Amino acid sequence: MTRSPRAAILVAHPGSELYGSDRVLLESVSGLIADGWDVLVTVPADGPLIAELRRRGARVELCPAPVVRKSVLSPRGFVRFAATSLRGLRRGSALLRRERPAAVFVNTVTVPLWIGLARLARIPVIVHVHEGEGSASPLVKKVLAAPLLLAQTVMANSAFSVEVLRSAFPALGRRATVVYNAVPGPEHRRPARPSIEGDLRVTYVGRLSPRKGVDVAIDAIAELERRGVPARLDLVGAVFPGYEWYERDLRRKVDEERLQARVAFVGFQPSVWDYLGDGDVLLVPSVADEPFGNTAVEGILSGRPVIASATSGLLEATDGYRTAVTVRPGDAASLADALQSTVEHWADAAALLEVDVRAAEERHSPASYQRRIAELVRSTAHRTTTLSPR
Known part of the structure; x- marks a missing residue:
């Protein structure tokens, strides 16, 4: 060399x-x-x-x-x-x-x-x-x-x-x-939907890991199903080697809750922007400490509301953004409440997305x-x- x-x-x-x-x-x-x-x-x-x-x-x-x-x-x-x-x-x-x-x-x-x-x-x-x-x-x-x-x-x-x-x-x-x-933003940002018609499109981006609370996200989709609020969840990410058992558990949970048509395992993707652009809201449901929250910032930069766990660095990452909401970690009902509120107050959030995008671009x-x-x-x-x- x-x-x-x-x-x-x-x-x-x-x-x-x-x-x-x-x-x-x-x-x-x-x-x-x-x-x-x-x-x-x-x-x-x-x-x-x-x-x-x-x-x-x-x-x-x-x-x-x-x-x-x-x-x-x-x-x-x-x-x-x-x-x-x-x-x-x-x-x-x-x-x-x-x-x-x-x-x-x-x-x-x-x-x-x-x-x-x-x-x-x-x-x-x-x-x-x-x-x-x-x-x-x-x-x-x-x-x-x-x-x-x-x-x-x-x-x-x-x-x-x-x-x-x-x-x-x-x-x-x-x-x-x-x-x-x-945190670089997307090269071309897709505008959010003017209104939520049909399913609420929910996105999770990150490792499929117990500490990331992916199982809680699935439980929240199941809770919305029971409430009659239609939603689908895209899981964009893969397990770390040695944690294959967790993905098996997640798939078993999806089967038990009969959510096969509601939850999609997308796998790891080099670029997440198309998936964020297709979605309406990003979930960051971590149940363990997070030093920061890059994914939450990516959601904001994509012009989408973010629902994150009220813990550790996620509170810091979402601080000051009016379209970011935090909920109790590990609480599927609270997560479902926040998702349902997103549907009910979509117009209010949509009006603030551009302001949050500009703030995130400057901060990161x-x-x-x-x-x-x-x-x-x-x-x-x-x-x-x-x-x-x-």
């Missing part, structure tokens, strides 16, 4: 999909490339993210790295984690020696090995925190946050995420900088985000005149 004459930034990421933190990573990489850096992204496995990274001008290299997940707590998971750590230690060290990056940008706290490798190599570290488990035990919070104490710069995607860090180590809370996620501008990321990396990298990318 030919080394670019420009100074390099190594970006470490835990996966290769195209969900929330993956899409934010694309904007971070674009900002670094626009600032003149030679960006090398390392991921542990192949996936659709790689083609997007290359399209934006980044180099990509597969390198094993242990990813902190709940499966690590099982004996088999721990053995696999330890084995991957050994391979990642060897391959990662070699990669850092070869590239000699000006800084290492670690995207999420779930790949702490890169923080340690960078510090051992005396390379400055920037960590972008996308996680916020406010309900986790104090011990778990400290274990997850401890590697961040080695980083020169810590940034987080919400004030909620910063508070979680502060609860683990007050010093991290004082050091962390909030940078709201860049990719251009502003990219400039901010470039500034933080530049100030951390301690570049010399000979390595300056400009």
Whole structure:
């Protein structure tokens, strides 16, 4: 591999999909490339993210790295984690020696090995925190946050995420900088329907995961059916490997409630805008803490009302938007109430959609985000005149 004459930034990421933190990573990489850096992204496995990274001008290299997940707590998971750590230690060290990056940008706290490798190599570290488990035990919070104490710069995607860090180590809370996620809107936004005639078209976008409350969304559609309010739900997303059982449970629930004509499993889609444009309202029914709520912002940018759980970072993501409503997490009846109210007050919401779209475009501008990321990396990298990318 030919080394670019420009100074390099190594970006470490835990996966290769195209969900929330993956899409934010694309904007971070674009900002670094626009600032003149030679960006090398390392991921542990192949996936659709790689083609997007290359399209934006980044180099990509597969390198094993242990990813902190709940499966690590099982004996088999721990053995696999330890084995991957050994391979990642060897391959990662070699990669850092070869590239000699000006800084290492670690995207999420779930790949702490890169923080340690960078510090051992005396390379400055920037960590972008996308996680916020406010309900986790104090011990778990400290274990997850401890590697961040080695980083020169810590940034987080919400004030909620910063508070979680502060609860683990007050010093991290004082050091962390909030940078709201860049959320690009659709290239061509479809206008909302002038009135709801026939089925209310409900959309869910995201992983099919217990913590995302997809089962609650199905229960809400069943409740509307009992009330005589016709609605259909598109589930746009797929399960994480190892959670296939959850999709089976969801499909069983659909069968038991006789909702086969009301609930569609669309699967993962690289672009969600057509599905949001086809829908009338977006659901974000998470039952666990969310560090932010990219999907909620995408719903607003698409010009659709959003109904989200009143929890953690979702409250922050929906704050100030008049067409966004929050409900009790895990409460299918409350979700159904909000959906029914959307039908009954459609004209009122439709009149406010454009104002909310403009506010979201300003708050989550990719251009502003990219400039901010470039500034933080530049100030951390301690570049010399000979390595300056400009």
